[in-house]
Amino acid sequence: xxxxxxxxxxxxxxxxxxxxxxxxxxxxxxxxxxxxxxxxxxxxxxxxxxxxxxxxxxxxxxxxxxxxxxxxxxxxxxxxxxxxxxxxxxxxxxxxxxxx
Amino acid sequence: xxxxxxxxxxxxxxxxxxxxxxxxxxxxxxxxxxxxxxxxxxxxxxxxxxxxxxxxxxxxxxxxxxxxxxxxxxxxxxxxxxxxxxxxxxxxxxxxxxxxxxxxxxxxxxxxxxxxxxxxxxxxxxxxxxxxxxxxxxxxxxxxxxxxxxxxxxxxxxxxxxxxxxxxxxxxxxxxxxxxxxxxxxxxxxxxxxxxxxxxxxxxxxxxxxxxxxxxxxxxxxxxxxxxxxxxxxxxxxxxxxxxxxxxxxxxxxxxxxxxxxxxxxxxxxxxxxxxxxxxxxxxxxxxxxxxxxxxxxxxxxxxxxxxxxxxxxxxxxxxxxxxxxxxxx
Numbered sequence: 001x002x003x004x005x006x007x008x009x010x011x012x013x014x015x016x017x018x019x020x021x022x023x024x025x026x027x028x029x030x031x032x033x034x035x036x037x038x039x040x041x042x043x044x045x046x047x048x049x050x051x052x053x054x055x056x057x058x059x060x061x062x063x064x065x066x067x068x069x070x071x072x073x074x075x076x077x078x079x080x081x082x083x084x085x086x087x088x089x090x091x092x093x094x095x096x097x098x099x100x
Numbered sequence: 101x102x103x104x105x106x107x108x109x110x111x112x113x114x115x116x117x118x119x120x121x122x123x124x125x126x127x128x129x130x131x132x133x134x135x136x137x138x139x140x141x142x143x144x145x146x147x148x149x150x151x152x153x154x155x156x157x158x159x160x161x162x163x164x165x166x167x168x169x170x171x172x173x174x175x176x177x178x179x180x181x182x183x184x185x186x187x188x189x190x191x192x193x194x195x196x197x198x199x200x201x202x203x204x205x206x207x208x209x210x211x212x213x214x215x216x217x218x219x220x221x222x223x224x225x226x227x228x229x230x231x232x233x234x235x236x237x238x239x240x241x242x243x244x245x246x247x248x249x250x251x252x253x254x255x256x257x258x259x260x261x262x263x264x265x266x267x268x269x270x271x272x273x274x275x276x277x278x279x280x281x282x283x284x285x286x287x288x289x290x291x292x293x294x295x296x297x298x299x300x301x302x303x304x305x306x307x308x309x310x311x312x313x314x315x316x317x318x319x320x321x322x323x324x325x326x327x328x329x330x331x332x333x334x335x336x337x338x339x340x341x342x343x344x345x346x347x348x349x350x351x352x353x354x355x356x357x358x359x360x361x362x363x364x365x366x367x368x369x370x371x372x373x374x375x376x377x378x379x380x381x382x383x384x385x386x387x388x389x390x391x392x393x394x395x396x397x398x399x400x401x402x403x404x405x406x407x408x409x410x411x412x413x414x415x416x417x418x419x420x421x422x423x424x425x426x427x428x429x430x
Contacts, residue, residue: 042307046299068344071304075429076345077357082430 027057035060132258141167157184176200210244211237227262274413280405291391295369301429305371312339318403330398355383358428375424
């Protein structure tokens with residue numbers, strides 16, 4: 001999905017195609033500054049920043065909280081193995097009809 | 101006439117024997133006075149101490165007791181073994197048993213004593229101590245622990261000076277010869293990626309290590325877990341917590357988090373928690389592996405880098421006390 005804060009028309013059209021997802025404005029990597037730029041650099045994977053993180057771009061502390069929550073659930077010490085945790089995530093996504 | 105000779109002999113024997121023993125902690129020289137029936141005799145002793153277990157240390161030494169002031173001279177030279185319970189500083193309890201050969205007739209006297217002492221450490225190598233004990237001396241070795249009417253008994257006060265010997269006796273690592281260069285984020289990520297972590301875990305480990313590295317130079321603070329100061333486990337908890345991973349507060353419990361990894365530098369990944377036994381057998385210090393044989397930790401010198409393999413004094417000191425590795429990232 002290619003979009004920018006200004007490209008709302010195209011983004012809305014894309015959303016209409018996807019269904020009833022809410023629209024949240026977001027800041028692309030090359031326009032990020034300050035705290036957001038730091039977090040983008042920290043969380044960039046092989047394919048840049050995941051969309052699920054970019055939706056926090058207007059509120060960097062929220063992005064950081066999201067990643068901390070994710071790391072806590074999926075990567076920290078736990079009685080569940082990594083595979084078991086991923087399996088739960090997939091099962092929940094399927095049940096919620098989440099395209100992820 | 102005997103005194104200087106025997107004192108010198110004792111010192112030479114103890115110092116000479118020390119390197120032969122494993123677990124050498126130090127040698128203590130002391131002077132004491134033992135009061136019996138209103139007169140005192142002077143006691144010179146040289147004792148080698150080694151830590152036995154926990155707060156208990158074991159001493160073996162020589163003594164010379166100059167009894168020439170007494171009407172019946174029992175000046176003697178012999179050996180004793182002692183136990184101390186307590187740290188190098190502060191109060192400790194002590195007990196000892198010994199056998200001395202009397203200079204007058206060559207017969208043996210046996211003695212035991214119990215008491216307490218107080219020690220202070222002046223520099224890392226020098227310790228001063230004062231001891232008070234009740235000492236009972238029997239003219240026979242057989243059954244000497246029984247109190248008999250002809251036993252000589254009285255209080256003994258003594259002052260001692262202790263020296264630690266050799267590397268193993270050091271209570272703290274020597275100052276680092278030169279500061280180690282911290283790896284860059286890219287280097288950490290590369291090391292993490294090539295050490296068996298998946299891409300996401302490698303990124304997370306890199307972030308944790310970078311957070312810890314950003315705290316370099318923060319002073320040590322016992323119980324500290326914030327930017328004003330850290331203790332060893334506080335630093336690691338802080339670095340992980342910043343990225344969502346909640347670890348136990350104390351090193352002993354951190355040493356049980358996650359899974360064990362082989363204790364070899366080749367098996368380490370950035371973000372691994374290295375455990376150290378500084379005093380005793382239990383884990384009492386933790387560090388965070390940053391890659392390239394280095395780890396970051398908060399010691400008495402504050403948050404700094406040490407190496408497991410550079411071979412300098414600091415590195416050898418930590419390497420000798422390194423006991424395990426825990427990988428806390430799944």
